[in-house]
Amino acid sequence: xxxxxxxxxxxxxxxxxxxxxxxxxxxxxxxxxxxxxxxxxxxxxxxxxxxxxxxxxxxxxxxxxxxxxxxxxxxxxxxxxxxxxxxxxxxxxxxxxxxxxxxxxxxxxxxxxxxxxxxxxxxxxxxxxxxxxxxxxxxxxxxxxxxxxxxxxxxxxxxxxxxxxxxxxxxxxxxxxxxxxxxxxxxxxxxxxxxxxxxxxxxxxxxxxxxxxxxxxxxxxxxxxxxxxxxxxxxxxxxxxxxxxxxxxxxxxxxxxxxxxxxxxxxxxxxxxxxxxxxxxxxxxxxxxxxxxxxxxxxxxxxxxxxxxxxxxxxxxxxxxxxxxxxxxxxxxxxxxxxxxxxxxxxxxxxxxxxxxxxxxxxxxxxxxxxxxxxxxxxxxxxxxxxxxxxxxxxxxxxxxxxxxxxxxxxxx
Amino acid sequence: xxxxxxxxxxxxxxxxxxxxxxxxxxxxxxxxxxxxxxxxxxxxxxxxxxxxxxxxxxxxxxxxxxxxxxxxxxxxxxxxxxxxxxxxxxxxxxxxxxxxxxxxxxxxxxxxxxxxxxxxxxxxxxxxxxxxxxxxxxxxxxxxxxxxxxxxxxxxxxxxxxxxxxxxxxxxxxxxxxxxxxxxxxxxxxxxxxxxxxxxxxxxxxxxxxxxxxxxxxxxxxxxxxxxxxxxxxxxxxxxxxxxxxxxxxxxxxxxxxxxxxxxxxxxxxxxxxxxxxxxxxxxxxxxxxxxxxxxxxxxxxxxxxxxxxxxxxxxxxxxxxxxxxxxxxxxxxxxxxxxxxxxxxxxxxxxxxxxxxxxxxxxxxxxxxxxxxxxxxxxxxxxxxxxxxxxxxxxxxxxxxxxxxxxxxxxx
Numbered sequence: 001x002x003x004x005x006x007x008x009x010x011x012x013x014x015x016x017x018x019x020x021x022x023x024x025x026x027x028x029x030x031x032x033x034x035x036x037x038x039x040x041x042x043x044x045x046x047x048x049x050x051x052x053x054x055x056x057x058x059x060x061x062x063x064x065x066x067x068x069x070x071x072x073x074x075x076x077x078x079x080x081x082x083x084x085x086x087x088x089x090x091x092x093x094x095x096x097x098x099x100x101x102x103x104x105x106x107x108x109x110x111x112x113x114x115x116x117x118x119x120x121x122x123x124x125x126x127x128x129x130x131x132x133x134x135x136x137x138x139x140x141x142x143x144x145x146x147x148x149x150x151x152x153x154x155x156x157x158x159x160x161x162x163x164x165x166x167x168x169x170x171x172x173x174x175x176x177x178x179x180x181x182x183x184x185x186x187x188x189x190x191x192x193x194x195x196x197x198x199x200x201x202x203x204x205x206x207x208x209x210x211x212x213x214x215x216x217x218x219x220x221x222x223x224x225x226x227x228x229x230x231x232x233x234x235x236x237x238x239x240x241x242x243x244x245x246x247x248x249x250x251x252x253x254x255x256x257x258x259x260x261x262x263x264x265x266x267x268x269x270x271x272x273x274x275x276x277x278x279x280x281x282x283x284x285x286x287x288x289x290x291x292x293x294x295x296x297x298x299x300x301x302x303x304x305x306x307x308x309x310x311x312x313x314x315x316x317x318x319x320x321x322x323x324x325x326x327x328x329x330x331x332x333x334x335x336x337x338x339x340x341x342x343x344x345x346x347x348x349x350x351x352x353x354x355x356x357x358x359x360x361x362x363x364x365x366x367x368x369x370x371x372x373x374x375x376x377x378x379x380x381x382x383x384x385x386x387x388x389x390x391x392x393x394x395x396x397x398x399x400x401x402x403x404x405x406x407x408x409x410x411x412x413x
Numbered sequence: 414x415x416x417x418x419x420x421x422x423x424x425x426x427x428x429x430x431x432x433x434x435x436x437x438x439x440x441x442x443x444x445x446x447x448x449x450x451x452x453x454x455x456x457x458x459x460x461x462x463x464x465x466x467x468x469x470x471x472x473x474x475x476x477x478x479x480x481x482x483x484x485x486x487x488x489x490x491x492x493x494x495x496x497x498x499x500x501x502x503x504x505x506x507x508x509x510x511x512x513x514x515x516x517x518x519x520x521x522x523x524x525x526x527x528x529x530x531x532x533x534x535x536x537x538x539x540x541x542x543x544x545x546x547x548x549x550x551x552x553x554x555x556x557x558x559x560x561x562x563x564x565x566x567x568x569x570x571x572x573x574x575x576x577x578x579x580x581x582x583x584x585x586x587x588x589x590x591x592x593x594x595x596x597x598x599x600x601x602x603x604x605x606x607x608x609x610x611x612x613x614x615x616x617x618x619x620x621x622x623x624x625x626x627x628x629x630x631x632x633x634x635x636x637x638x639x640x641x642x643x644x645x646x647x648x649x650x651x652x653x654x655x656x657x658x659x660x661x662x663x664x665x666x667x668x669x670x671x672x673x674x675x676x677x678x679x680x681x682x683x684x685x686x687x688x689x690x691x692x693x694x695x696x697x698x699x700x701x702x703x704x705x706x707x708x709x710x711x712x713x714x715x716x717x718x719x720x721x722x723x724x725x726x727x728x729x730x731x732x733x734x735x736x737x738x739x740x741x742x743x744x745x746x747x748x749x750x751x752x753x754x755x756x757x758x759x760x761x762x763x764x765x766x767x768x769x770x771x772x773x774x775x776x777x778x779x780x781x782x783x784x785x786x787x788x789x790x791x792x793x794x795x796x797x798x799x800x801x802x803x804x805x806x807x808x809x810x811x812x813x814x815x816x817x818x819x820x821x822x823x824x825x826x
Contacts, residue, residue, distance in 0.1 A: 027547070028546055028547050028548030028549075028551075029548065030548060030552065030826075031826060051548075053546070053548045053549065053826045054546075054826055055825050055826055056826065087767070087768065109767075109768045110739075110768070129728065129739075129768065130728055130729070132726065132727075132728055132784050132785050133441055133466070133467070133726055133785055134440070134441050135441030135442065135443060135466045136441075136466065138441075139443065155729060155731075156729075156731065156784065158784070159784070181732075185732035185735060186729070186737050186766070186769055186771065187728060187729050187737055187769065188729075189731065190731070218766070313545065313546055314545075315542065315543055315545055315600060316543070316568065316569075316599070316600050316601075318568075318569065318602065318603070319594075319598035322598060324599050324600055326523075326542075326825070326826075327825070329797050330796070330797055330800050330825050331825045333746070333747070333797075334746070334747060334748065334797075335747065353599070353631070354500070354522075354796050354797060355500065355522045355523070355542065355825075356599055356600065358599070371545050371569065371571070371572070372545050372546055383743070383767050384742050384743055384746075384747075384767060387743050387801065388800065388801075388823060388825070389823065390823055409823075410801060410802065410803055410822075412468050412739070412740070412743050412744045412768075412801070413443075413444060413466045413467055413468055413469065413739075
């Protein structure tokens with residue numbers, strides 16, 4: 001018997017009939033218990049982060065709030081707005097924090113995300129993906145009927161006509177923006193005349209209201225080095241700016257010209273006409289974004305703080321040079337760079353195995369772990385990681401302050 | 414207006430107040446509607462697979478049943494049993510199909526999966542991971558109290574003592590197996606004397622019942638080429654077999670010697686003493702397993718059929734040589750080999766972008782896609798893909814026969 005960790009024991013009565021065994025020095029709460037503690041929107045139990053069952057997705061509130069404030073201050077100073085992307089956090093509570101800080105609304109990638117956000121109190125939603133099937137067009141029109149602040153993207157004349165027909169059939173007018181391809185050929189219409197003609201068509205269709213355009217240059221976001229990133233971003237957006245000016249000269253509504261992201265939030269305002277940035281990852285940060293370098297340091301992108309971590313527990317410590325944890329690919333994804341063990345040096349983490357993570361020690365690790373020890377991982381790529389969890393724990397000074405529902409988790413349709 | 418796809422329109426009254434626009438040639442149902450149609454366990458609406466909102470996770474029932482039957486027949490003929498791994502499907506309905514076909518029970522990787530399985534009618538569960546924290550040990554003991562068929566793994570004397578204390582405190586006897594390391598040093602205790610001594614300790618502890626051992630050799634499962642895989646598997650398991658014999662000679666219970674998986678299901682019975690295989694992926698198959706080659710073909714592992722697919726819709730077709738779909742990393746993961754477009758040639762698929770998938774055409778594609786077209790993807794790696802979805806559609810002859818809940822989705826804790 002390990003007498004160190006179990007100096008004495010006590011037996012507590014559980015919620016059911018059975019007695020609960022709890023070593024006096026260790027408490028712990030399941031995700032179901034945590035949800036129950038927060039059922040009324042206040043934490044009815046003082047719980048330390050280390051008492052959470054693992055793997056657990058945690059967000060540090062001080063860092064999150066700092067990120068939201070820093071972003072908003074910067075874009076305001078640069079004369080543009082924030083329209084943060086809900087695909088990153090999928091969490092209406094965080095969307096509300098962003099709006100409270102001054103964001104003009106949020107973006108979503110999928111209609112399911114938009115529904116979840118609206119059902120949880122978010123009223124200004126720009127959906128950046130085109131709805132092409134009858135099912136999705138109907139979902140979008142039903143949402144627009146209830147939510148006057150819902151705007152959707154379109155990228156072809158055929159799709160714009162379908163949207164107008166559907167809106168007309170439902171007796172509404174639907175707000176749309178033209179999605180312009182930044183050159184990646186993934187989504188969006190070709191800038192210049194094709195985009196202008198689509199905007200003109202939208203302006204003429206009976207049940208659509210043109211609100212402007214968007215151009216999301218995903219390819220620029222992770223370009224390493226601030227100057228290289230700035231050069232590429234501003235070049236990539238030249239065609240979009242020209243399109244914006246064509247639309248303006250044609251007398252079309254250009255009140256929205258949305259683009260950019262976390263990697264370019266302090267670059268995008270250099271694009272003439274751009275009104276707002278669709279920043280997503282800045283709230284959480286991740287190993288991928290830390291790697292790209294910033295204006296003040298070429299080594300690390302330090303504009304925002306890594307607020308999102310995965311708490312994991314060591315399951316096996318009996319082999320030299322390594323330890324095994326309970327957070328593998330189903331808790332971390334297999335995105336790379338791999339998760340970073342927070343506040344430690346001399347060790348690395350891999351989450352390539354579905355159920356287990358692996359810690360490997362270098363020659364001089366800052367510490368080693370025993371079975372049952374918990375550690376914090378800075379996530380590899382925040383968006384798909386969040387999409388694995390139903391809830392996240394909002395932490396301040398290592399206490400759980402709230403349990404936030406990730407209401408749009410899995411809403412890929 | 415595109416007069417080809419919308420030859421006439423009709424307007425249907427929706428469930429709410431609003432009229433629903435539906436082109437006569439196209440119907441479609443959301444996941445919420447599909448759940449409602451199947452609320453009583455029978456499909457109350459005839460729905461074609463192509464009418465599902467996308468991305469949608471689909472399982473072909475003919476292929477699934479064929480896989481379950483083939484596996485069971487083979488292991489029975491080889492004198493061992495099947496104990497399929499629930500971490501793959503996380504779906505109690507499939508677990509029940511496996512048990513109905515003759516499996517002696519199922520495995521789970523996490524206590525949350527075991528809970529979800531038991532709450533949905535599965536009584537024989539072997540948890541292959543060690544529970545090390547007080548929270549998880551309590552969860553395991555509570556489950557064991559209700560579920561006499563629950564067996565858990567342990568891999569250290571310290572952990573075995575904690576389990577015994579917890580079981581004793583709750584007035585129960587807990588069933589355990591020794592997890593033996595196959596050499597990967599990920600989990601499990603060292604074979605030979607350390608494993609034997611742990612088994613003897615378990616046998617002596619007051620509130621534990623030794624049921625045998627497990628040794629899962631994950632590293633052998635994806636070795637390419639049947640002969641190479643066979644050689645490695647049987648070599649890797651020699652130390653486990655020796656441990657099994659030590660336990661037998663010491664008069665310990667060895668009724669369970671569980672190991673193996675989909676890649677070695679027809680090899681493992683060559684290991685002396687092995688009682689059952691913890692096969693997971695065989696029910697669904699995936700691009701990773703197709704790649705390893707089988708006994709009858711070195712090119713493709715054709716023992717089981719790919720039954721699991723992701724239905725996706727084309728969102729953009731306006732750029733040469735490619736098309737963009739609605740199934741990216743959040744619907745497919747970024748596991749490789751990439752998903753395979755079913756029944757087509759001359760094209761490839763990548764799901765590296767969070768929200769979008771990319772089809773690229775070679776010189777002679779078997780077809781090209783238009784916006785709104787749907788296509789089927791054989792998944793890259795079935796386990797983490799299933800973990801993204803709340804439900805899967807059970808399909809026969811392209812009609813939806815059932816909507817299955819993935820009850821243990823996200824149960825990584």
